[in-house]
Amino acid sequence: MSQSTMHSIDNLHAKLMGEAVGRRIQWMVLATLLFCFAGPAAWALDPSQPPAANFDLSHWKLTLPDATASDIGPTQLEAGATNEFFYTGPDGAMTFWCPVTGGVTRLTTYPRCELRELLDPGSQSVDWSGYGTNILNAQCRVTQVPSSGRVIIGQIHSFTGNAYPLVKLQFDKGRVTAKVRESPNSSNETVFALGNVGISNLLTYQLKLEEGLLSMTVNGSNQAVNVFQTDPAWNLQTFYFKAGNYCQDNSGPTNEGAVVAFYQLEVEHHLPSTVPVIMFTNCALNAAGDYSLTLLGPGSGNYFVQTSTDLSNWSHLLMTNSISGEIAFTDAMAPGARFYRGGMFSAPVSMQSAAEASGNLRFTLIGPGGVNYFIQSSTNMVE
Numbered sequence: 001m002s003q004s005t006m007h008s009i010d011n012l013h014a015k016l017m018g019e020a021v022g023r024r025i026q027w028m029v030l031a032t033l034l035f036c037f038a039g040p041a042a043w044a045l046d047p048s049q050p051p052a053a054n055f056d057l058s059h060w061k062l063t064l065p066d067a068t069a070s071d072i073g074p075t076q077l078e079a080g081a082t083n084e085f086f087y088t089g090p091d092g093a094m095t096f097w098c099p100v101t102g103g104v105t106r107l108t109t110y111p112r113c114e115l116r117e118l119l120d121p122g123s124q125s126v127d128w129s130g131y132g133t134n135i136l137n138a139q140c141r142v143t144q145v146p147s148s149g150r151v152i153i154g155q156i157h158s159f160t161g162n163a164y165p166l167v168k169l170q171f172d173k174g175r176v177t178a179k180v181r182e183s184p185n186s187s188n189e190t191v192f193a194l195g196n197v198g199i200s201n202l203l204t205y206q207l208k209l210e211e212g213l214l215s216m217t218v219n220g221s222n223q224a225v226n227v228f229q230t231d232p233a234w235n236l237q238t239f240y241f242k243a244g245n246y247c248q249d250n251s252g253p254t255n256e257g258a259v260v261a262f263y264q265l266e267v268e269h270h271l272p273s274t275v276p277v278i279m280f281t282n283c284a285l286n287a288a289g290d291y292s293l294t295l296l297g298p299g300s301g302n303y304f305v306q307t308s309t310d311l312s313n314w315s316h317l318l319m320t321n322s323i324s325g326e327i328a329f330t331d332a333m334a335p336g337a338r339f340y341r342g343g344m345f346s347a348p349v350s351m352q353s354a355a356e357a358s359g360n361l362r363f364t365l366i367g368p369g370g371v372n373y374f375i376q377s378s379t380n381m382v383e
Contacts, residue, residue: 045092045263050080055094055265059118062086065102065111065247074121085113093141093261096245100146100252111257114244116157117267127159127238130228132271133210136241139264142171143200144257146249149173151258155242156207156214158184158234166227166239167214169205170248174198176205178216178223183231192216192223204264209239211272232300241267278303278342282328290330295342297325305329308339316376 045054057077064070064085072081082088085102089095102111120126128134138154145151154169161184168179178192195218197203208215212228212235227234245260282294297303300323306314317340318329331338 045088047088047090047092049088049092050082051086051088051094052078052080054088054092055262057115059121059267060115061118062244063105063112063114063116065098065104065113067103069103069105069111074118089261091261093263094265095259095261097257097259098151098245098247099254099257100247100249101254102247102257104250110246110248110250112244112246114242114246115265117241119240119269125159127240128269129238130209130212130235132269134208134239134241134270135266135268136207136243137264137266137268138206138243138262139202139204140260140262141200141202142197142258142260144259145171145173145199146247146256146258147252148249150248151260152246152248153203153243153260154205154207155246156209156239157242158237158239160237161185165242166209166234166237167207167216168246169194169207169216169218171197171203176203176218180214180216180225180227184233184237185231190225192225194218194223195221202263207241278344280340280342286330290332291338292328292330293340295327295329297322297327297342297344299325301325301344303327303342303344305340305342307331308341309337311339314341319376 051057058074060074060077062072062077062081064072064083066085072086085097087095087097096113098111098113100111102113104111116124118124118126119128134156136154136156140153142151142153150170150172152168152170156166158164158166164181164184164187166181166184170177170179175196176194178194179189180192182188182190194205194216197219204219206215206217208217209227213224213226215222215224217223243262243265245258247258249256249258278295278297280293281296282292284292286292293305295303295305302319302321303325304319305317305327307317308314317331318327320327331340
């Protein structure tokens with residue numbers, strides 16, 4: 001049985017957390033949720049065992065650099081799968097070998113022997129948002145590099161839209177840099193230097209995304225940037241971690257390539273335990289006898305207002321985007337008591353529309369990933 005410093009919650013809890021991240025409504029108070037997986041064994045790594053005996057691989061799939069860039073799922077990994085590209089080294093390390101001549105995945109240029117995180121082992125579409133706290137801790141050695149000198153050893157990758165990587169941690173001739181994508185809609189990258197480690201030396205790294213703040217640490221050297229501020233479009237994305245050997249070379253003899261040996265691999269996900277304050281102000285009756293209010297929220301996002309006459313049955317009065325978090329609205333009052341509540345969807349949804357020649361409107365809904373969506377229409381903002 002695989003061991004970890006903190007054992008994972010079962011698959012059902014992992015799936016529920018992945019969906020909750022995408023659909024969290026911020027007037028509901030949520031408890032902090034934590035699970036970890038793929039940690040190192042509590043004792044020394046055993047070189048006589050397959051990687052899954054030393055690491056919990058139940059929430060990862062592996063892409064190989066074989067001719068078809070095939071995948072090995074978590075069930076096969078947990079059963080002890082090994083091959084010429086993925087095996088246990090003589091010191092017990094989980095070892096990834098990637099030749100420059102290996103097969104490549106769709107729309108990519110370079111081969112890889114790389115793990116891809118799966119919150120739900122049965123689905124790639126259940127991923128996490130940049131809200132809460134999401135951490136990848138790893139320790140490895142790069143023992144061989146291709147002629148280019150470059151190999152990527154860790155990533156935070158986005159899932160929706162263009163599905164660009166948010167950050168790639170690259171070993172480059174002994175130096176380590178973090179290449180951060182400036183926008184999910186752009187190929188431009190900002191490069192952060194994280195020190196000179198050298199070939200075959202121990203490299204301890206952490207990739208952390210917490211409420212939009214991306215932190216990258218290598219052997220104690222840290223760089224950070226708030227990606228929600230550099231481009232708010234990042235908060236529309238969902239993400240997953242990757243770790244292993246993404247060789248940045250595709251030319252040379254069959255014995256040329258990269259080797260990366262891992263001694264630790266641990267993931268943590270925490271949902272926020274507190275929520276932003278949302279309140280109503282400027283409550284007044286206008287000259288027409290209608291009730292006007294202003295909703296104040298914590299900032300840019302998608303907001304909703306619901307109404308009720310009995311505090312049991314609620315209906316949506318409006319759902320709208322706001323840059324400032326301040327929304328003024330009016331409700332046509334009906335006789336009797338009227339109650340209001342407001343909230344904010346933490347994973348924003350946007351819509352793009354265009355008029356067709358027929359006079360109809362065509363819409364594209366853009367959301368955070370693998371969750372359930374709905375669209376409502378109204379002619380009066382009430383029904």
